[in-house]
Amino acid sequence: MTTAQQTHQPTSAELDAADPLAAQREAFYTPDAAQLASYLDGNSLGRPLKVTSANLASFVHDAWGSRLIRGWDEQWMDEPTAVGDRIGEVTLGAAPGQTTVGDSTSVMLYKMIRAAVDSQPGRDEIIIDRDNFPTDRFIIEGIARERGARITWIASNPASGVRAEDLDGLLSERTAVVVLSHVAYRSGYLADAQGITAKVHRAGALMLWDLCHSVGSVPMELDAWGVDLAVGCTYKYLNGGPGSPAFAYVNSSQQDRLQQPIWGWMGADNPFGMTESYKPAQGIRRFITGTPPVLAMQPMKDMLELIASVGMDAVRGKSVKLTEYAISLSEQHLVPLGAEIVSPRNPAERGSHITVDHPLFADVTAKLWEKGVIPDFRPPHGLRIGLSPLSTSFAEVELGVAAIREALSDLL
Numbered sequence: 001m002t003t004a005q006q007t008h009q010p011t012s013a014e015l016d017a018a019d020p021l022a023a024q025r026e027a028f029y030t031p032d033a034a035q036l037a038s039y040l041d042g043n044s045l046g047r048p049l050k051v052t053s054a055n056l057a058s059f060v061h062d063a064w065g066s067r068l069i070r071g072w073d074e075q076w077m078d079e080p081t082a083v084g085d086r087i088g089e090v091t092l093g094a095a096p097g098q099t100t101v102g103d104s105t106s107v108m109l110y111k112m113i114r115a116a117v118d119s120q121p122g123r124d125e126i127i128i129d130r131d132n133f134p135t136d137r138f139i140i141e142g143i144a145r146e147r148g149a150r151i152t153w154i155a156s157n158p159a160s161g162v163r164a165e166d167l168d169g170l171l172s173e174r175t176a177v178v179v180l181s182h183v184a185y186r187s188g189y190l191a192d193a194q195g196i197t198a199k200v201h202r203a204g205a206l207m208l209w210d211l212c213h214s215v216g217s218v219p220m221e222l223d224a225w226g227v228d229l230a231v232g233c234t235y236k237y238l239n240g241g242p243g244s245p246a247f248a249y250v251n252s253s254q255q256d257r258l259q260q261p262i263w264g265w266m267g268a269d270n271p272f273g274m275t276e277s278y279k280p281a282q283g284i285r286r287f288i289t290g291t292p293p294v295l296a297m298q299p300m301k302d303m304l305e306l307i308a309s310v311g312m313d314a315v316r317g318k319s320v321k322l323t324e325y326a327i328s329l330s331e332q333h334l335v336p337l338g339a340e341i342v343s344p345r346n347p348a349e350r351g352s353h354i355t356v357d358h359p360l361f362a363d364v365t366a367k368l369w370e371k372g373v374i375p376d377f378r379p380p381h382g383l384r385i386g387l388s389p390l391s392t393s394f395a396e397v398e399l400g401v402a403a404i405r406e407a408l409s410d411l412l
């Protein structure tokens with residue numbers, strides 16, 4: 001191989017031309033260029049699919065407008081588990097009957113973590129990392145106070161994430177549940193979910209994974225990995241729209257022994273029996289609380305079908321190429337200006353976003369948003385570049401990093 005061949009770095013045009021998923025970008029609604037030049041925040045809020053407008057309109061006319069209250073019997077009562085099963089099949093590696101959709105991620109986390117703690121008499125410890133997303137930490141603080149449980153914090157390692165060895169010396173016969181994010185919201189670190197779950201099980205504790213930043217971007221095998229519990233949001237890589245409901249996965253082996261703490265009629269054995277007191281439903285339905293947010297579940301169904309049509313392995317393949325490209329451009333153009341890449345260099349340890357730190361990035365992000373270049377900023381110094389495999393082009397990444405370099409240079 002000649003030196004020229006060795007050093008040739010493909011251009012974004014070459015990468016887009018070689019991208020087997022490039023055509024899928026057409027499926028997404030695209031605002032005009034004056035509004036949006038480069039969207040690098042699909043890991044906060046995914047873009048809508050074009051087909052979703054038509055499907056929502058038909059839902060309003062047909063399912064809601066024409067069938068009205070009959071819709072509950074005809075379809076909607078089953079919607080939380082039907083959509084849950086599809087999430088399970090397409091993205092989680094989960095057999096039917098273990099996934100349900102409803103509530104916010106925060107409320108789902110509360111229900112699942114409380115259920116896990118309550119199910120383990122004699123075990124009063126919850127383990128979580130200091131770098132986890134605020135809602136996960138706050139929910140656990142609240143549960144610890146409510147249940148008199150203690151929290152053991154895994155020390156902060158913001159440029160990385162939690163490794164199995166970080167649990168050495170922490171797990172004990174007191175541990176009830178370990179709560180970790182599969183992909184860390186800041187660094188993008190992708191945890192070894194299988195290895196960590198096995199380790200937690202050897203200590204007799206339950207494992208809950210927060211899948212917010214991995215569902216729809218990283219293939220999973222929750223059943224094969226023996227995961228007990230998982231919660232994830234659907235407005236990022238499942239493109240469910242702002243405030244679309246979360247999902248929870250409860251391994252079938254745990255369903256009968258867990259009791260979630262918010263007893264509502266829709267999770268009861270016989271919702272329309274109007275019974276005197278609560279008796280939980282069988283199976284996954286006992287993790288439902290109130291009337292499911294059926295309308296807000298519709299858009300994610302479109303994205304699930306798009307993902308199913310290409311397969312999660314292809315999605316992951318593109319995700320890895322996009323993050324590689326973003327890292328290589330950041331190394332060339334941002335590191336020389338004093339920025340630091342705080343995401344793993346090894347793609348096997350990385351989800352679908354990267355974070356680059358610089359003390360001026362809060363101001364840089366504000367300038368970029370004015371130009372329609374949309375990454376996000378996470379304090380203290382992190383500019384996050386989120387790469388949504390089916391909707392992001394390599395050209396957008398190039399344009400985005402060039403705009404970051406320009407805005408940073410102007411401020412230096």
Ligand SMILES: Cc1ncc(COP(=O)(O)O)c(C=O)c1O
Binds near residue numbers: 107181212233246
């Ligand atoms: C790891 C993680 N957990 C939870 C949430 C969100 O919780 P909620 O959907 O309740 O706002 C997010 C993002 O918002 C997240 O990144």
Ligand SMILES: Nc1c(O)cccc1C(=O)C[C@H](N)C(=O)O
Binds near residue numbers: 043
């Ligand atoms: N859920 C969000 C929201 O309601 C408003 C703005 C952003 C979000 C996010 O998704 C934040 C995101 N989970 C994060 O990793 O920072």
